[in-house]
Amino acid sequence: xxxxxxxxxxxxxxxxxxxxxxxxxxxxxxxxxxxxxxxxxxxxxxxxxxxxxxxxxxxxxxxxxxxxxxxxxxxxxxxxxxxxxxxxxxxxxxxxxxxxxxxxxxxxxxxxxxxxxxxxxxxxxxxxxxxxxxxxxxxxxxxxxxxxxxxxxxxxxxxxxxxxxxxxxxxxxxxxxxxxxxxxxxxxxxxxxxxxxxxxxxxxxxxxxxxxxxxxxxxxxxxxxxxxxxxxxxxxxxxxxxxxxxxxxxxxxxxxxxxxxxxxxxxxxxxxxxxxxxxxxxxxxxxxxxxxxxxxxxxxxx
Amino acid sequence: xxxxxxxxxxxxxxxxxxxxxxxxxxxxxxxxxxxxxxxxxxxxxxxxxxxxxxxxxxxxxxxxxxxxxxxxxxxxxxxxxxxxxxxxxxxxxxxxxxxxxxxxxxxxxxxxxxxxxxxxxxxxxxxxxxxxxxxxxxxxxxxxxxxxxxxxxxxxxxxxxxxxxxxxxxxxxxxxxxxxxxxxxxxxxxxxxxxxxxxxxxxxxxxxxxxxxxxxxxxxxxxxxxxxxxxxxxxxxxxxxxxxxxxxxxxxxxxxxxxxxxxxxxxxxxxxxxxxxxxxxxxxxxxxxxxxxxxxxxxxxxxxxxxxxxxxxxxxxxxxxxxxxxxxxxxxxxxxxxxxxxxxxxxxxxxxxxxxxxxxxxxxxxxxxxxxxxxxxxxxxxxxxxxxxxxxxxxxxxxxxxxxxxxxxxxxxxxxxxxxxxxxxxxxxxxxxxxxxxxxxxxxxxx
Numbered sequence: 001x002x003x004x005x006x007x008x009x010x011x012x013x014x015x016x017x018x019x020x021x022x023x024x025x026x027x028x029x030x031x032x033x034x035x036x037x038x039x040x041x042x043x044x045x046x047x048x049x050x051x052x053x054x055x056x057x058x059x060x061x062x063x064x065x066x067x068x069x070x071x072x073x074x075x076x077x078x079x080x081x082x083x084x085x086x087x088x089x090x091x092x093x094x095x096x097x098x099x100x101x102x103x104x105x106x107x108x109x110x111x112x113x114x115x116x117x118x119x120x121x122x123x124x125x126x127x128x129x130x131x132x133x134x135x136x137x138x139x140x141x142x143x144x145x146x147x148x149x150x151x152x153x154x155x156x157x158x159x160x161x162x163x164x165x166x167x168x169x170x171x172x173x174x175x176x177x178x179x180x181x182x183x184x185x186x187x188x189x190x191x192x193x194x195x196x197x198x199x200x201x202x203x204x205x206x207x208x209x210x211x212x213x214x215x216x217x218x219x220x221x222x223x224x225x226x227x228x229x230x231x232x233x234x235x236x237x238x239x240x241x242x243x244x245x246x247x248x249x250x251x252x253x254x255x256x257x258x259x260x261x262x263x264x265x266x267x268x269x270x271x272x273x274x275x276x277x278x279x280x281x282x283x284x285x286x287x288x289x290x291x292x293x294x295x296x297x298x299x300x301x302x
Numbered sequence: 303x304x305x306x307x308x309x310x311x312x313x314x315x316x317x318x319x320x321x322x323x324x325x326x327x328x329x330x331x332x333x334x335x336x337x338x339x340x341x342x343x344x345x346x347x348x349x350x351x352x353x354x355x356x357x358x359x360x361x362x363x364x365x366x367x368x369x370x371x372x373x374x375x376x377x378x379x380x381x382x383x384x385x386x387x388x389x390x391x392x393x394x395x396x397x398x399x400x401x402x403x404x405x406x407x408x409x410x411x412x413x414x415x416x417x418x419x420x421x422x423x424x425x426x427x428x429x430x431x432x433x434x435x436x437x438x439x440x441x442x443x444x445x446x447x448x449x450x451x452x453x454x455x456x457x458x459x460x461x462x463x464x465x466x467x468x469x470x471x472x473x474x475x476x477x478x479x480x481x482x483x484x485x486x487x488x489x490x491x492x493x494x495x496x497x498x499x500x501x502x503x504x505x506x507x508x509x510x511x512x513x514x515x516x517x518x519x520x521x522x523x524x525x526x527x528x529x530x531x532x533x534x535x536x537x538x539x540x541x542x543x544x545x546x547x548x549x550x551x552x553x554x555x556x557x558x559x560x561x562x563x564x565x566x567x568x569x570x571x572x573x574x575x576x577x578x579x580x581x582x583x584x585x586x587x588x589x590x591x592x593x594x595x596x597x598x599x600x601x602x603x604x605x606x607x608x609x610x611x612x613x614x615x616x617x618x619x620x621x622x623x624x625x626x627x628x629x630x631x632x633x634x635x636x637x638x639x640x641x642x643x644x645x646x647x648x649x650x651x652x653x654x655x656x657x658x659x660x661x662x663x664x665x666x667x668x669x670x671x672x673x674x675x676x677x678x679x680x681x682x683x684x685x686x687x688x689x690x691x692x693x694x695x696x697x698x699x700x701x702x703x704x705x706x707x708x709x710x711x712x713x714x715x716x717x718x719x720x721x722x723x724x725x726x727x728x729x730x731x732x733x734x735x736x737x738x739x740x741x742x743x744x745x746x747x748x749x
Contacts, residue, residue, distance in 0.1 A: 051402075051704075052380045053376050053379055053398070053404070054704070055403045138562070139561050139563075140560055140562065140574070141577075156561045156562065159562070160562070161563070161564035162722070163724060247507070248507065249507040249564060249565050249715075250565070250719070250722050250724075251507060251716075251718050251722070251724055252507065263711070266373050266376075266377070267372075267509070268705075268708040269376070269398075269704070
């Protein structure tokens with residue numbers, strides 16, 4: 001009787017299995033059209049000569065797009081720039097986030113507010129942050145050069161327009177935004193370490209380093225690897241701030257791959273070639289992610 | 303009787319409704335897309351007068367910020383259903399838009415509706431014809447624009463500065479007639495200890511509003527050429543002696559810029575001039591009002607303007623070219639209101655519109671207007687109007703083929719590297735020649 005009340009009308013005519021399918025179909029349809037189809041279509045386009053704004057249909061060229069991209073020294077230079085940026089940004093964020101999390105992992109007055117303030121940069125739009133940094137790092141009007149000049153008598157530094165500093169200015173902006181993410185995950189990891197382990201170590205009169213090395217680190221390590229994985233994947237997609245802050249310059253010294261991909265796809269309209277580069281990029285990210293995931297699995301097995 | 307009356311009333315009511323629907327169907331709203339800036343707003347303001355004459359055609363604007371303008375328009379074209387009927391493309395986009403089949407061909411319409419003799423030939427062709435000299439037309443000029451130079455009158459007119467300059471360079475400090483003279487003046491005013499620099503212009507390594515726009519003025523005036531227009535060959539042409547000399551001059555000129563100027567574009571050059579950081583600047587003419595606004599510029603009352611200088615090449619001949627900017631009006635091939643759009647475009651070519659356009663501080667490409675004795679009075683700034691007059695016959699533009707963006711950007715990136723000392727001017731020009739031929743080969747120009 002109760003069953004009938006719940007499944008009256010349409011429900012009475014549909015079996016449980018059919019209902020599952022009805023619920024799943026929209027999700028699968030969306031997945032198919034929004035992700036699977038574009039993936040397959042772009043894979044096909046990566047083997048063609050095609051311009052999305054021209055009238056000519058895609059023309060199959062085999063592996064030519066991949067060969068051209070991988071044989072161009074200027075494209076390789078962009079791989080190197082991207083690698084440098086990702087390595088620097090992620091490592092600094094990791095180190096800073098870790099240290100800040102250790103400092104915040106204790107009870108003190110105003111801890112809640114300070115933690116919230118630390119998280120603020122992640123909540124801003126990257127374009128707004130890019131503009132902030134453009135003002136802060138401006139050679140002639142920027143506050144940073146002003147302070148450095150007043151306090152230390154350092155001459156004006158061309159942060160965003162010199163070969164020496166431009167990539168670092170992007171790293172500074174990225175570190176400012178994403179260090180809180182590392183902090184948050186590390187803090188979450190630290191809160192999972194059982195208190196009694198520290199108490200036992202205290203009883204044994206273990207040193208601070210011993211407690212960190214043999215209690216804290218093993219417990220939070222899997223979460224740190226996960227944080228590194230997320231940040232590495234995300235750092236490879238860094239685009240907005242390059243667009244606003246350096247525009248890829250000076251020369252092409254800050255044209256990291258996502259920015260170059262945008263140029264190829266939407267400014268030069270090499271649609272086929274840009275799809276090929278996107279796939280090369282995807283393969284690199286998957287390979288790097290696999291290294292992390294394998295390491296994570298090994299840790300779990302231990 | 304009562305029933306008849308009710309039926310009649312209802313009949314009239316229905317007729318009225320049907321009549322309104324029929325009228326409403328004839329009403330057309332044309333959407334014009336352009337960059338979001340003053341001339342676009344002014345165009346829509348003037349369009350009210352067009353609507354007064356053609357009550358069934360309304361005109362509205364859908365404007366896009368400059369940095370996103372190109373990408374947005376072409377992404378909409380790629381969709382096959384752009385949201386606009388009329389587009390105001392940058393002069394260099396025309397090949398890209400025509401090859402994609404996105405613009406309505408206006409060749410027959412132009413021949414019937416435009417008196418070619420009334421317009422300056424170069425901008426007319428640049429905004430409307432593709433390929434060059436093919437007699438296939440796709441647009442008419444709307445906003446003429448070109449590179450001009452601004453200078454600080456207080457510095458140039460200072461007797462002490464004049465005397466010091468004469469002593470150092472052996473000739474009078476005045477408006478430079480050549481880029482070589484401009485370099486002398488820029489060096490003279492470069493005084494880092496006083497936070498004053500000689501010159502600044504767009505040095506950003508981008509194709510539009512970047513280095514390519516401003517470098518090509520001195521490049522052409524010093525005898526440089528981008529390619530052989532017939533064979534499209536670049537090697538040995540862009541990187542010949544004249545081209546390399548122009549690149550060397552550009553590298554020297556960068557030394558007179560404020561520190562960190564290698565990414566300067568519109569805003570940065572304007573700010574540097576407004577704050578008194580530089581003595582001279584080069585930029586597109588349409589941005590001049592920002593330099594004369596006392597709310598924005600500390601030197602608004604001391605700002606003067608002059609025509610881009612000429613140059614002397616290896617042969618010792620004085621040449622004078624000015625880089626073209628600006629945009630024309632074109633009709634989207636996908637618009638359902640092509641006839642109405644053409645009616646509007648025809649109206650914009652009338653003297654009535656062109657004078658009002660001029661009085662609003664916008665530049666026209668119509669020769670009969672610019673050469674009219676009243677032009678200097680009717681344009682809001684007589685000094686600028688004089689520069690327009692001098693520049694209009696000297697205009698030149700870069701590639702209009704679909705590959706312009708990649709070619710312009712590569713040129714800008716290489717010269718940006720050269721000004722920062724990463725490569726030599728010779729290497730920059732050689733790299734440009736090599737890559738430009740690669741781009742053209744891939745596009746099939748040598749097949």
